[in-house]
Amino acid sequence: MEQKEILPQKPALSGRPAAPWDAESLRPALWELLGRRVRRYTMADSSSVPAETAGELLESILYSIGLAVSAGAPPPEPGNLDALLEFSWGVIEERLGEAKELLKRAKASLPPASAMAQESTLEEMDAFFQRYDYRFFAHQIPCSVDYPLCLPVPENLGGVEYIREYLRRLALENAFCLRLEEYAVTRLALFHCRGDLSMPVNLYSITVPNALACNILGEPIRFLDISPAGQILLLNQFKSASPEEVREELNSSALALYRELGLSGPEEREYLEIAAGNLVHRIIAAAKSGDLAGVFPSLPDKPDVVFSAPMFADNETMDDGTLRDLAETLSDCSSVSEKVDLVLRNVHSLRDLVEILNLCFWEDEPDEMLRSLDGDTLFLLRAYVLKKGPDWHSETGWETRLPKIAPPQSRNMPHRKD
Amino acid sequence: MDDTEMLSLISSQTALETEELRSCNALTLRYGLSLSDAQIRNLVQRRFSALRDTGRVEFGSGILKKLAVEFCDSPYISQENYEDTLLELQDSFYYFKNESQDQIPDDELISFMKRCFDGVCQGSLDYLSGTTLEDLCRNTRYGYKTDGDGRLF
Numbered sequence: 001m002e003q004k005e006i007l008p009q010k011p012a013l014s015g016r017p018a019a020p021w022d023a024e025s026l027r028p029a030l031w032e033l034l035g036r037r038v039r040r041y042t043m044a045d046s047s048s049v050p051a052e053t054a055g056e057l058l059e060s061i062l063y064s065i066g067l068a069v070s071a072g073a074p075p076p077e078p079g080n081l082d083a084l085l086e087f088s089w090g091v092i093e094e095r096l097g098e099a100k101e102l103l104k105r106a107k108a109s110l111p112p113a114s115a116m117a118q119e120s121t122l123e124e125m126d127a128f129f130q131r132y133d134y135r136f137f138a139h140q141i142p143c144s145v146d147y148p149l150c151l152p153v154p155e156n157l158g159g160v161e162y163i164r165e166y167l168r169r170l171a172l173e174n175a176f177c178l179r180l181e182e183y184a185v186t187r188l189a190l191f192h193c194r195g196d197l198s199m200p201v202n203l204y205s206i207t208v209p210n211a212l213a214c215n216i217l218g219e220p221i222r223f224l225d226i227s228p229a230g231q232i233l234l235l236n237q238f239k240s241a242s243p244e245e246v247r248e249e250l251n252s253s254a255l256a257l258y259r260e261l262g263l264s265g266p267e268e269r270e271y272l273e274i275a276a277g278n279l280v281h282r283i284i285a286a287a288k289s290g291d292l293a294g295v296f297p298s299l300p301d302k303p304d305v306v307f308s309a310p311m312f313a314d315n316e317t318m319d320d321g322t323l324r325d326l327a328e329t330l331s332d333c334s335s336v337s338e339k340v341d342l343v344l345r346n347v348h349s350l351r352d353l354v355e356i357l358n359l360c361f362w363e364d365e366p367d368e369m370l371r372s373l374d375g376d377t378l379f380l381l382r383a384y385v386l387k388k389g390p391d392w393h394s395e396t397g398w399e400t401r402l403p404k405i406a407p408p409q410s411r412n413m414p415h416r417k418d
Numbered sequence: 419m420d421d422t423e424m425l426s427l428i429s430s431q432t433a434l435e436t437e438e439l440r441s442c443n444a445l446t447l448r449y450g451l452s453l454s455d456a457q458i459r460n461l462v463q464r465r466f467s468a469l470r471d472t473g474r475v476e477f478g479s480g481i482l483k484k485l486a487v488e489f490c491d492s493p494y495i496s497q498e499n500y501e502d503t504l505l506e507l508q509d510s511f512y513y514f515k516n517e518s519q520d521q522i523p524d525d526e527l528i529s530f531m532k533r534c535f536d537g538v539c540q541g542s543l544d545y546l547s548g549t550t551l552e553d554l555c556r557n558t559r560y561g562y563k564t565d566g567d568g569r570l571f
Binding site: 031035039042045046047048049050051054 | 473480515524
């Protein structure tokens with residue numbers, strides 16, 4: 001399918017000057033500039049460099065000049081390459097500032113059920129800002145970006161342009177996921193990941209189909225659940241439909257989602273429409289085979305049996321009185337293990353768990369409580385802490401013990417086996 | 419870096435290096451060493467093949483002048499073996515720049531080569547490239563501390 005681009009076309013950043021540049025007439029000047037950059041890179045210690053290094057330095061020069069031209073600088077000529085290069089550094093610094101701001105916002109708006117790959121990717125982005133050497137290797141992306149996007153960033157983007165665009169798209173995706181029911185997103189994510197949230201599964205691309213289908217069926221969108229009966233209705237609707245009809249149905253459903261979820265801005269709408277449009281061929285193929293479960297999965301009634309659902313994932317919260325009574329009982333407990341046992345037996349919601357951790361577990365006590373939780377619940381707690389932001393601190397300080405029990409770099413947090 | 423770009427680089431550097439080597443004769447003649455035009459052409463050509471063989475790109479006039487200036491007072495070099503020695507030294511130089519992962523600056527590597535060539539190697543190029551330079555590069559890669567001759571403390 002022809003995919004529309006949701007960003008302005010990138011200028012000549014693919015490593016070679018594009019029209020209207022006259023690359024041939026620039027060649028001698030480029031060589032001279034490359035020679036000067038090599039001398040600067042080696043700090044005049046070495047007159048030669050490996051060909052790969054020279055190639056990367058040249059690529060960086062072309063990338064930077066392309067960026068400068070796209071930012072309004074005059075087209076490159078043999079006499080202005082140095083000036084363009086210096087101009088581009090200003091542009092890159094500006095883009096770096098924007099990317100840092102986007103990263104800050106992305107970290108503060110992680111969906112609670114965000115896959116661990118998203119978290120580790122955002123952590124890696126910090127390393128990008130430390131490692132990024134735009135004066136010599138402006139086109140490089142010196143970090144590992146594991147979390148896939150629903151609509152990937154075009155490969156012709158490099159350096160800070162790539163990171164900025166990645167974060168912009170991630171923000172659009174997370175804004176959508178945050179408007180859905182937390183537990184529904186978690187269930188769907190766990191379903192697609194087969195219980196292992198460390199798998200790099202894109203949340204947006206798994207929630208959008210179910211949200212669209214819920215809208216078509218008139219079911220509550222935020223819960224993302226499609227009953228087997230709903231799947232049959234969808235199958236009946238799509239099996240004899242032409243691709244154009246499916247596209248039209250998805251487009252109108254996307255528009256309805258956009259309105260109902262209170263999304264704002266044309267970019268979010270366009271992103272959603274493209275993501276919905278990308279489903280057309282999957283739906284046609286699945287409808288032909290008579291089974292839409294691969295596109296619009298029904299979540300199992302008893303998730304614990306099928307996958308390791310978290311113990312605390314915002315089920316029904318206790319009323320205030322019961323919570324207060326429990327807190328009092330906990331403060332009377334003589335041992336930590338007794339406290340932990342009480343919590344495991346009585347608390348069934350992430351909100352209540354956080355309340356209890358905030359009130360009843362002091363000094364080293366949170367360690368034992370946290371150790372008794374399954375990996376998914378620890379993950380949800382980490383997401384909760386991240387969402388609260390760096391300035392938030394609980395009274396008991398339990399969140400400071402969390403990294404020790406569930407380290408951020410841990411790719412395989414334990415899962416409950418039952 | 420494609421072949422066209424490499425050729426462009428080569429042609430712009432040949433003239434410069436030829437001229438520099440010619441001017442070097444004025445200094446080396448004091449030690450009874452000089453290079454004819456044919457020898458200079460040969461050395462310059464070998465520079466580019468050495469760079470190609472080692473996968474390196476060089477800007478400016480190259481390393482030959484520095485080698486000639488550094489080695490011209492060696493007791494182990496005479497007019498008869500001057501060109502061949504420079505050829506070998508040039509090949510070794512680029513090879514060991516790679517082997518040391520570019521961690522040794524040009525001047526330090528040349529100075530080390532000269533010290534070993536006149537000292538422990540007693541003018542043997544095989545000894546120089548087969549033992550002392552290998553040791554130096556290995557120790558540099560592993561970050562070991564060495565004495566002035568590249569040996570471990």
